[in-house]
Amino acid sequence: MSARTAPRRFLTALQFALTLALVAFLVVPVVMSVLAGITVNYFRGVASGLTLRWLTEVWSMYQGSVWLSLEIALATVCITAVIGVPAAYVLARSRSRAARVVEELLVLPVALPGLASALALLSVYGGFGAFRSSMWFIVVGHVVFTLPFMVRSVAAVCASSDLGTLEEGAASLGATFTQRFFTIVLLNVRPGIVAGALAVLTLSIGEFNLTWMLHTPDTKTLPVGLADAYASMRLEIGSAYTILFLLMTLPFLVAMQWLGVDPAGARIARRVKTRKAAQNETPGVTSTSVEPA
């Protein structure tokens, strides 16, 4: 017995070491970049002193991008909620073939690389000057890309909470469709809307592949500004800007950890899906974000 457990313990130790190495690989550069953002001169190291100078410089140069990103994310999340929640509700309650086809269609933009979607948008709407140069051009791209995350998250909750029976009860008591939608459906799917909204917000704030193609000099979002700073500014400025980005996304990430949603809005869906595994209707492979890279 002991002859057998010794190699197993050794293997476990190796696994632990590898896991630690992976954590270090992911975390060390983040820590370095935070440090670089508050160091007077990164080339000379932290010994040169700490400063908030880079952060204030970044704020004065790029604060526009922060506000614009927030505005775009808010607009995106409002639109995806308004059009996505009713759609998710219908898809979850319909068993027809047409509903499954629509479901498949809506997920397609996640599977296509953002660059291609952006090129497609440009080739049709690139000529509409006012639309092209407004922030709504970017919002449209973000809406199409994030809609599946809202729909999936809401549809999963719909399917798990037996809305059919609840609604039938209400209908037999004389409630109209509007009454039922607002008092029963929306109330019951709230967790799905919250999870979906968090996923949409983080995806929109971090979106680069589409946005880089869609932006104009007047509509620079946070990731676009980051790419700019990385390419043309000194390392300390780029790092300070990264700190700004981390600060902005941190609240959403903490909220998601707290609610048990992963940034693709998949965890809630998964928990629910095991309960109704027999139906197996939501597309699987595409259910995790293919985008943020």
Place this chain on the structure above:
Amino acid sequence: MHDLTFPLRTRIALIAPALAVFVAFWLLPLVALLQASAAPDGHASAFAAYGAVLTNQRYLHSLVSTIVLSLAVTVATLALSTVSGLFLARHSFPAKRLMVALLTFPLAFPGVVVGFMVIMLAGRQGLIGAISARLTGDKWVFAYSVGGLFVGYLYFSIPRVIVTVMAAATKLDASLEEAARSLGASPWRVFADVVLPALRPALIAAGAICFATAMGAFGTAFTLATDLEVLPMTIYTEFTLNANLATAASLSLILGFVTWAVLALARSMTGAAVAATA
């Protein structure tokens, strides 16, 4: 089927806005892109236009190197994440929650930020360069080469895959392994004959997503400005510098087709299991 509380008319009215947005801002543009790619300057047909793109030395090289790089990243990510995902799912220790949180934290990073992280590690003022300079006197700077791209793609793939592996590993039946072990199987045999087959659907699903993400990764390559031309960068250069919409369009559709095909293949290989784990 005929649900009295939910007539068809209402269903259509509720789904119409989402469908309208999808058709107007994705489907229609995609059809236009298809047309643009097939609008051949001097080619007899759309088929010839695509043939010309695929036989062009530079584009073909870019396509092949993107596929090879993505495959390499997928294999490396799957191997590393399986080892550590299994460990995290099997053992409980004080700092585990923190470790998992740290491992999933970079999920929300855009590609540009991942590129910058690679620069922090392996760039001109990077950590690896500083350490190697002290140890060997030689400063290792590989952020702006294929190595940098590989490291960057690993960086954004590992969190994604680890989450999937952990979820699948917690559902494994430990008694099967116990049985194999009590029958005298070595740790390696248990892993290869019991654990790996059980994880297969999850690994295929995670691998497909990892490959698709790597194929379309633009931000990381853009930040690193590497000497290796990956397909998204080629498309970008064709479109902006050469103003060549037709080529950019056909290259993006080829790229889209490859990603879509890999995802669809993984789905058909794993069936329902993918839906449960992805």
